[in-house]
Amino acid sequence: MQARRAAYASVAEVLRGGATLDDVLARSGETDPLARAIAVTTFRRLGTLGRVLNARLSKGLSADERSFALLATGAAQILFLKVPDHAAVDLSVELARRDPKLRHLTGVANAVLRRVARERDDILAEEVSPLEDAPVWLAERWARTYGPERATAIARAHREGATVDISIKSDPEGWADRLGGTLLPTGSIRLEDKTAIPELPGFEAGEWWVQDAAAAIPARLLAPRPGERILDLCAAPGGKTAQLAAAGAEVTAVDRSAPRLNRLRQNLARLGLRAEVVCRDGLAFEAEPFDAVLLDAPCTATGTIRRHPDVAWTKKESDLASLAGLQARLLDHAAGLVRPGGRLVYCVCSLEPEEGEEQAAAFLARHPDFERQAIGRDETGLGSQAVTAEGDLRTLPDGTGLPDSIGRGLDGFFAFRVSRKPG
Incomplete structure (x- = not known):
């Protein structure tokens, strides 16, 4: 009851x-x-x-x-x-x-x-049609953007739900074997065990954390190196912060939500990783320019409907314009925090082009001091199907054309990578 x-x-x-x-x-x-x-x-x-x-x-x-x-x-x-x-x-x-x-x-x-x-x-x-289980405005948008057949496949993947993927601090092959999981070509491990997460080997010891395989790609695209100063803007709940810190970078994690930052601190403590944590609106954060900046911007999150199906019914089409405006402002602010020769990766867990492809094009038009660093077809482990003609990352939940081990097992993500021209 x-x-x-x-x-x-x-x-x-x-x-x-x-x-x-x-x-x-x-x-x-x-x-x-x-x-x-x-x-x-x-x-x-x-x-x-x-x-x-x-x-x-x-x-x-x-x-x-x-x-x-x-x-x-x-x-x-x-x-x-x-x-x-x-x-x-x-x-x-x-x-x-x-x-x-x-x-x-x-x-x-x-x-x-x-x-x-x-x-x-x-x-x-x-x-x-599986599109029956999406609001009409979303179903129509996906059909326009990706075509009716692909839109139907996306909605079918949403019906089937999400897998549980984890990121590993080290020895992914060994942990895949110990956990009975599958090591994906992206570097994440997909779990098959239905045991509660905290009860699995390595969780309490801080050897790994839960993170969708697609969500783990943007931090890898940043290619963090030991000793680099890296800013994770809009960082909570901290999966990407953990990736950057595990690579040996000196990470500053910024987010406006104190409760979500508490969760980030707890995760870092369990994992034995360190980062400077700052509770501040990303648009108000100022510091000396960083070697690299990762901006995981607030978005409609329509790429996460597999695991958060309520997203489809709580977002409105009118949310897109306000979020796209915020994303552009955050991008412009993030650009000013990148040193000459430094790198910037922008990502969103959204299927909507206004938050992804259109943001990339508009940013490059506004910032001639930055140039796109195209993502290689073999760089993500997903092959050419996950890279757009412009060289950006685009994953869709249906997994069409991706390796068999991935299947319908990725959140919808967009990411683009740029570097600031020297001098």
Whole structure:
């Protein structure tokens, strides 16, 4: 009962206020894996759930987030989770009965969820595009940008969810063997073991950290060297900071979020790595120019929908313009923190060209003192499919054309690398 209450309340809060599911669950203190599984599955299949419920409600879906969340989480359990039908139905009805604001929904919840259970096989047999589980504005954008076929493949990858990848301080072959994982051509290890992360060998000893294989590439593109002064701008939660520090660089990690920086400090302490940590807005940070700067800019995060499916439903198309403006300002500020002859890598976990390819072109037009350092086709371990015609990194979640060991196992990322001309 408690897990289901936490799941539907969290879904309702995310839909109502735009907060992330991770933040909502963290604030609630809910740690039951079932609550997270129900909420994540609901967002992963939200379009399907909305259609299925709407077709079976005589008055259609309510605009009230709590009502919809209760029915959607119940239907998600019936259709997509290994939960006994009676448990999904009966406990959803009981939750409605106990909530004064949902008590009127008791009979409706009982009827519609029992019908969903009876018709489950027919519902699951329906041939519907995976794009149904993306908001219309996102589905249309992806079709325009990548073509209808590729957009469908991206949405299918989002339905399938994310793998767990880790970055290693040293001896990747040895740790892949010890953890029973797969050493990817990018240098990351993909885990197969379903054991809780903190219980795996090497975690407490600080030998590795969780980081998507695509998210680990930008720091490698920076090619950090021992003793170099490197700035990680917008650094939290710190996976890239750890990579730079593990390479022997003198890292300054800057972020405006104190709670996220606390997590970064905890990660560095566990890993036995050091960095200067500064809590400050990236646009206000000033220092002597660095040998290299890594800017992982705030973005819509549409490339992370595999692991954070709520992102698709909390972002709006209007967010793009404001975020793109912020990214341009951060890029300009970061450029001033690079010494002559130094390097700058910009990256975003977004599928949207306004935050990626268009930012690269606009930056180079504004900054003739910088020149693009094209990424080699063999530099990332992903081959030519991950490098654009201009020489930038572009990964997509469907994994088309990537090595078989990668499959549909990468977040959507964009990165470009430039150097400041000497003199």
